[in-house]
Amino acid sequence: MKFLDQIRVYIKISGVAPISRRYFIMNAFDGATTVLGVVVGAYVAGIPNELWVIWSGLGATLAMGLSGFAGSYMAEEAEGTKKLNSLEKSMLTELKDSVVGKASRFASMWAAIIGGGAPALTGGVCLIPFFLSIHGSFSFSSAIQISVVLALSIMFLLGAILGRISSRNILFHGVKMLLVGLILTVIFFALKLT
Amino acid sequence: MIRRLVLDVLKPHKPSVVELSEALSHLQGVEGVNIIINEIDQQVENAKIIVGGIGISFEDVKKKLEELGATVHSIDEVAAGKRIVEEVRTPQDRSARM
Numbered sequence: 001m002k003f004l005d006q007i008r009v010y011i012k013i014s015g016v017a018p019i020s021r022r023y024f025i026m027n028a029f030d031g032a033t034t035v036l037g038v039v040v041g042a043y044v045a046g047i048p049n050e051l052w053v054i055w056s057g058l059g060a061t062l063a064m065g066l067s068g069f070a071g072s073y074m075a076e077e078a079e080g081t082k083k084l085n086s087l088e089k090s091m092l093t094e095l096k097d098s099v100v101g102k103a104s105r106f107a108s109m110w111a112a113i114i115g116g117g118a119p120a121l122t123g124g125v126c127l128i129p130f131f132l133s134i135h136g137s138f139s140f141s142s143a144i145q146i147s148v149v150l151a152l153s154i155m156f157l158l159g160a161i162l163g164r165i166s167s168r169n170i171l172f173h174g175v176k177m178l179l180v181g182l183i184l185t186v187i188f189f190a191l192k193l194t
Numbered sequence: 195m196i197r198r199l200v201l202d203v204l205k206p207h208k209p210s211v212v213e214l215s216e217a218l219s220h221l222q223g224v225e226g227v228n229i230i231i232n233e234i235d236q237q238v239e240n241a242k243i244i245v246g247g248i249g250i251s252f253e254d255v256k257k258k259l260e261e262l263g264a265t266v267h268s269i270d271e272v273a274a275g276k277r278i279v280e281e282v283r284t285p286q287d288r289s290a291r292m
Binding site: 009012013015086087090091092093095097098099100101 | 204206208209213235236237238260261262263265
């Protein structure tokens, strides 16, 4: 409980909550879109089995997770250091051992976990149907359909979250986000037809 | 045995005075805290912190403030002993102010 309270204090002091929310939405959307691309691409290319999709999907998910983690950490660490240095100048004292310095370091790590975890999570969820397909829960073509539906649902959900954050129409923003996924899917299917 | 401390403190905007007062009020020997913001700058604010209690440890108060990113600029008033002795006005004070 004390640990959670400490985290709450660090989040409040560093003001990392809106930043991590942005990272979550952006990177989760990236994760779902990339795996949707892999899945639809595999279908269009006529990939014969699940393992191809799983390995290429996992590769993309891992790469996005690592890139999201490292990118968010480095960006936030640099921003946090700049802010702390400026505050130290105003205070005429070192703040690295104070709660302000600790919150700044925590914010970088928190942003990195969110930035890396979000694409890994959404990408991983979109790959679940293929793992189940290996175990015979359903056919490969059903796995593709379920995965596409999952990816599009995630996109809708992310849009809905944005609508809720901005206190606007949840349905409208969900559909707006969903359209991006649909455009990607339509492009691939159009390519298959040509 | 310190019963009252009045400090001139410089602090960042966050943690806020609410968190600062709560943290100080949990210190041993502290019975009450009052924080007044005197001046607000772009990144920092100047506060007058009054700590009341029985057996307040100045070192603990200072350490807690530093932990929260604040610095003590000056000790403006200290009251110690069995009872609090209030400041008294003398004719000299009055003439000095005139």
